Amino acid sequence: MYGVKIFLLVMVSLSVLGARESLSQQALKQRLEPIPSDEKTLFSYINDPSDPISEDKVELGKKLYFDPRISKSGLISCNTCHNLGMGGVDGVETSIGHKWTMNPNHLNAPTVYNSVFNKVQLWDGRVSHLEIQAQSPIQSEAEMAASTELVMERITSIPEYVAEFKKAYGKDVNITFEKIASAIGVFERTLVTPSPYDDFLNGNEDALSKTQKEGFELFLEKGCTKCHYGIALGGTVQPFQVAAKYKFIEIGNFKGNENGMVKTPTLRNVAETYPYFHNGQVWSLKQSIMDMGSIQLGIKISSKDADLMMDFMHALTGRKPVIIYPMLPRSTIKTPKPDMN
Amino acid sequence: MYGVKIFLLVMVSLSVLGARESLSQQALKQRLEPIPSDEKTLFSYINDPSDPISEDKVELGKKLYFDPRISKSGLISCNTCHNLGMGGVDGVETSIGHKWTMNPNHLNAPTVYNSVFNKVQLWDGRVSHLEIQAQSPIQSEAEMAASTELVMERITSIPEYVAEFKKAYGKDVNITFEKIASAIGVFERTLVTPSPYDDFLNGNEDALSKTQKEGFELFLEKGCTKCHYGIALGGTVQPFQVAAKYKFIEIGNFKGNENGMVKTPTLRNVAETYPYFHNGQVWSLKQSIMDMGSIQLGIKISSKDADLMMDFMHALTGRKPVIIYPMLPRSTIKTPKPDMN
Numbered sequence: 001m002y003g004v005k006i007f008l009l010v011m012v013s014l015s016v017l018g019a020r021e022s023l024s025q026q027a028l029k030q031r032l033e034p035i036p037s038d039e040k041t042l043f044s045y046i047n048d049p050s051d052p053i054s055e056d057k058v059e060l061g062k063k064l065y066f067d068p069r070i071s072k073s074g075l076i077s078c079n080t081c082h083n084l085g086m087g088g089v090d091g092v093e094t095s096i097g098h099k100w101t102m103n104p105n106h107l108n109a110p111t112v113y114n115s116v117f118n119k120v121q122l123w124d125g126r127v128s129h130l131e132i133q134a135q136s137p138i139q140s141e142a143e144m145a146a147s148t149e150l151v152m153e154r155i156t157s158i159p160e161y162v163a164e165f166k167k168a169y170g171k172d173v174n175i176t177f178e179k180i181a182s183a184i185g186v187f188e189r190t191l192v193t194p195s196p197y198d199d200f201l202n203g204n205e206d207a208l209s210k211t212q213k214e215g216f217e218l219f220l221e222k223g224c225t226k227c228h229y230g231i232a233l234g235g236t237v238q239p240f241q242v243a244a245k246y247k248f249i250e251i252g253n254f255k256g257n258e259n260g261m262v263k264t265p266t267l268r269n270v271a272e273t274y275p276y277f278h279n280g281q282v283w284s285l286k287q288s289i290m291d292m293g294s295i296q297l298g299i300k301i302s303s304k305d306a307d308l309m310m311d312f313m314h315a316l317t318g319r320k321p322v323i324i325y326p327m328l329p330r331s332t333i334k335t336p337k338p339d340m341n
Numbered sequence: 342m343y344g345v346k347i348f349l350l351v352m353v354s355l356s357v358l359g360a361r362e363s364l365s366q367q368a369l370k371q372r373l374e375p376i377p378s379d380e381k382t383l384f385s386y387i388n389d390p391s392d393p394i395s396e397d398k399v400e401l402g403k404k405l406y407f408d409p410r411i412s413k414s415g416l417i418s419c420n421t422c423h424n425l426g427m428g429g430v431d432g433v434e435t436s437i438g439h440k441w442t443m444n445p446n447h448l449n450a451p452t453v454y455n456s457v458f459n460k461v462q463l464w465d466g467r468v469s470h471l472e473i474q475a476q477s478p479i480q481s482e483a484e485m486a487a488s489t490e491l492v493m494e495r496i497t498s499i500p501e502y503v504a505e506f507k508k509a510y511g512k513d514v515n516i517t518f519e520k521i522a523s524a525i526g527v528f529e530r531t532l533v534t535p536s537p538y539d540d541f542l543n544g545n546e547d548a549l550s551k552t553q554k555e556g557f558e559l560f561l562e563k564g565c566t567k568c569h570y571g572i573a574l575g576g577t578v579q580p581f582q583v584a585a586k587y588k589f590i591e592i593g594n595f596k597g598n599e600n601g602m603v604k605t606p607t608l609r610n611v612a613e614t615y616p617y618f619h620n621g622q623v624w625s626l627k628q629s630i631m632d633m634g635s636i637q638l639g640i641k642i643s644s645k646d647a648d649l650m651m652d653f654m655h656a657l658t659g660r661k662p663v664i665i666y667p668m669l670p671r672s673t674i675k676t677p678k679p680d681m682n
Contacts, residue, residue: 086410324666
């Protein structure tokens with residue numbers, strides 16, 4: 001009899017516990033999604049079947065990503081502003097480009113890590129495809145300032161690059177500017193960083209600390225996932241300044257897209273992607289959390305809650321892929337010279 | 342009797358051949374020296390017993406070498422001008438530093454690869470120690486433009502760096518500016534690139550092609566080793582414009598050291614370290630060879646000979662160490678902010 005009572009008690013307790021959804025269940029319901037732990041599934045997420053990822057393309061794209069010769073001066077590479085050793089960003093308010101030019105809209109460089117999971121790219125979300133996005137900074141006067149012709153001439157003047165394009169895309173490849181940007185995009189697709197947060201959602205209950213779980217609960221409760229959802233925890237355009245004005249809105253005077261909407265940045269590696277917001281005006285992650293409460297959600301997030309939420313966000317710092325620094329093929333006498341002007 | 346005659350003939354031939362020195366023997370006589378193939382010997386060559394190389398120091402030094410936060414702007418690292426993916430140089434006439442400033446003397450960035458074998462550093466040879474050299478560009482207004490205080494504050498504000506200094510130099514380490522530069526220097530000591538040329542001098546007769554051997558002979562015959570000798574094939578100060586004026590001497594108006602002497606650059610990886618000469622005015626390696634004939638040796642080197650010598654110089658392109666791109670520790674809220682001005 002005694003045994004039966006204990007058995008019933010345990011059953012009742014379990015069903016009560018079961019009635020309350022687990023943190024993971026709540027998260028999934030709020031459209032959060034982990035980076036799949038299974039490599040095959042992950043590959044299907046990051047691959048673009050119309051231009052499939054291959055080892056040769058990635059290796060070529062990596063070289064081009066690190067090659068400053070795709071800029072007019074020969075000094076600025078993709079990695080200059082999206083530094084893979086610094087969370088995929090440059091750690092400055094707004095990027096400095098050709099001739100020490102500041103971005104005219106004072107826009108902050110978003111991280112390249114996990115950008116494959118963004119539904120849209122660039123702060124106004126005007127581009128969705130990574131391979132298209134890569135064309136933009138190369139040509140922008142305030143960034144790499146190179147013409148499409150210059151980039152093509154530089155790359156095609158280097159026999160090793162030509163050989164690598166043939167190896168990656170077939171011997172009849174037409175090495176256009178678009179193809180060059182495309183190889184960079186393929187490399188970028190591989191820059192994913194699974195984190196303790198993903199381990200937790202993938203079933204490892206111990207991947208988050210007690211306070212991180214508390215912070216995660218607050219993150220869900222307060223409604224952060226209205227914008228920060230999906231694998232990227234961001235990466236879609238959303239209304240900005242929903243409840244209050246962003247204190248630094250005038251700096252750079254960025255207007256968002258035609259509807260005034262702004263791309264929600266990914267929260268992955270957010271502890272490393274300071275300074276925050278589209279114009280990089282806030283350096284403190286805690287402050288950013290509190291600001292988002294007031295600006296977007298119309299709530300006051302207490303200092304204690306912000307600390308816990310920040311603790312959770314550290315669990316979004318991911319394991320970076322090992323990157324062997326590429327040895328770039330040398331220029332030839334035909335390669336167009338660097339141009340500082 | 343017939344057998345004895347053949348025997349004698351063979352002996353005479355061998356002794357005649359023996360009388361003519363081998364290419365390697367001639368090279369060693371002209372003070373050339375290979376990078377030792379034996380790791381222990383190599384270590385004794387690159388190590389400074391007063392601050393011995395260790396894995397922890399090299400790992401820390403590598404991070405600092407790639408860290409743009411040791412510059413005022415937070416954008417320029419050692420690797421910006423001494424790019425390890427580009428033969429250890431930036432591939433531009435003269436380096437561009439803070440605020441897009443050109444080097445006031447229009448000096449070309451020398452390669453960091455094998456700089457440990459230079460007897461002196463910098464174009465006027467005013468510094469001999471790599472660890473001291475590293476202090477100079479960090480502070481130079483036209484390069485990284487950082488004060489010693491700023492660099493120290495940046496690095497000591499980052500707990501992971503402090504921990505790495507303790508690990509590398511002991512728990513009582515005093516993280517001074519000199520110590521930071523010193524760690525960079527230790528990393529640089531490891532940047533050696535053994536080449537087919539070394540393999541040849543170390544006994545592998547097949548390491549050079551037929552034309553490379555011909556080029557090597559010309560290199561020795563014409564007297565290039567008067568300045569380009571030692572392991573570095575350069576790296577000592579020597580008189581410049583011995584026989585004729587350098588056509589571009591006015592550009593940058595560099596005067597050399599107090600005796601008008603200039604550091605002979607290493608020829609290792611010379612095929613990758615274009616453009617050439619102290620002010621980077623010549624892009625063609627072949628032209629540089631011919632120019633050196635007229636300017637330094639007072640001889641006309643024919644186009645055919647220059648081609649062969651250039652072919653030999655390609656055998657100086659070395660095998661680069663594999664460099665895992667370092668993941669840098671993130672800044673903290675105490676870290677002094679980037680300063681673009």
